[in-house]
Amino acid sequence: MDDHAARRGRPRRVSPRLYDGVAGALDRMGLARLRADLSRGLRGDVLEVGAGTGRQLPHHPPGTRVTATDPDAGALALAARRSPATRTVMAAAEALPFDDGSFDWVVCALVLCTVREPATALAEMRRVLRPGGRLRALEHVRSPNRALARAEEIVTPLWGTVAGGCHLDRATGETLAAAGFSGVTARPHLGGNVLLLEAARPL
Numbered sequence: 001m002d003d004h005a006a007r008r009g010r011p012r013r014v015s016p017r018l019y020d021g022v023a024g025a026l027d028r029m030g031l032a033r034l035r036a037d038l039s040r041g042l043r044g045d046v047l048e049v050g051a052g053t054g055r056q057l058p059h060h061p062p063g064t065r066v067t068a069t070d071p072d073a074g075a076l077a078l079a080a081r082r083s084p085a086t087r088t089v090m091a092a093a094e095a096l097p098f099d100d101g102s103f104d105w106v107v108c109a110l111v112l113c114t115v116r117e118p119a120t121a122l123a124e125m126r127r128v129l130r131p132g133g134r135l136r137a138l139e140h141v142r143s144p145n146r147a148l149a150r151a152e153e154i155v156t157p158l159w160g161t162v163a164g165g166c167h168l169d170r171a172t173g174e175t176l177a178a179a180g181f182s183g184v185t186a187r188p189h190l191g192g193n194v195l196l197l198e199a200a201r202p203l
């Protein structure tokens with residue numbers, strides 16, 4: 001495959017500063033309230049996967065020992081500036097560079113829509129949790145409304161190329177339910193288009 005063919009259809013990296021500005025606007029429009037729910041009650045060793053520019057980091061409770069990962073070095077640099085106490089590690093969710101059972105909590109915000117292999121990413125998140133440790137994820141998902149879900153399917157190939165590989169049509173709740181966690185719950189927001197998912201690594 002030549003370079004042009006290889007580039008065609010590949011998601012374009014979103015400038016971290018541009019993303020941070022858009023995400024800041026969404027936070028002010030109400031996303032910050034969901035971010036507070038995502039971080040509520042976390043304790044101990046916390047891994048945030050796909051932390052991006054670190055917009056979730058200020059929500060994590062005081063006293064938590066937070067490690068933030070992302071494959072984008074520019075985004076992680078902004079995250080480190082936003083939260084200097086956080087350990088930042090460049091890594092993809094599908095290959096987390098941590099020992100089995102390293103964390104009490106794994107969290108992610110708006111990441112499972114974007115990772116290349118959600119099932120592999122969830123297996124990695126489960127692996128690095130201590131037995132009984134918990135995963136919490138805030139995700140936009142495939143709409144429960146059939147017409148909207150169909151529109152998401154149609155728009156996703158184009159949307160993904162300009163939005164860093166984001167999929168509008170992923171059934172992330174179902175993927176999590178099949179990923180070997182126990183006690184999976186999904187709290188719906190915005191008519192079920194956004195879910196706050198939680199699950200535990202079995203003991």
Ligand SMILES: C[S@@+](CC[C@H](N)C(=O)[O-])C[C@H]1O[C@@H](n2cnc3c(N)ncnc32)[C@H](O)[C@@H]1O
Pocket residue numbers: 023049050051052053054055056069070071072075091092093094108109110111114115116164
């Ligand atoms: C929509 S942004 C969310 C950023 C941040 N979690 C937030 O709440 O603002 C998606 C993030 O997923 C990251 N990402 C993309 N592919 C990834 C992968 N394979 N593993 C982990 N993170 C990934 C991107 O670099 C980006 O920072």
